[in-house]
Amino acid sequence: MKKTLISAVVAAVAFAAPAMAWEGKTVACYDKHLVPAQYSATKVLVKDTKKQYEHRNGRIELVVYPAVYREVRTQTAASHYVMREVSCKH
Secondary structure, three states: OHHHHHHHHHHHHHHHHHHHHOOOOOOOEEEEEEEOOEEEEEEEEEEOOEEEEEEEOOEEEEEEEOOEEEEEEEEEEOOEEEEEEEOOOO
């Protein structure tokens, strides 16, 4: 019984100490914002431009097919959080 009472008093003092120790004042308030990752992109040629004669509508037409590219993305900066100052008024 005596050990239980002593441990209860110690626990009460331990939990009350941080609340009593706070004497500071708020100087600034911040919000956490996610900055997305940044990428650089390069183009890689898959298929070159080509011109080709085709039979269309009973005649021969010269058709141009544009080049085909593939985009390769490389991460230059990882995503991270920044703290932005906001008003402390709620």
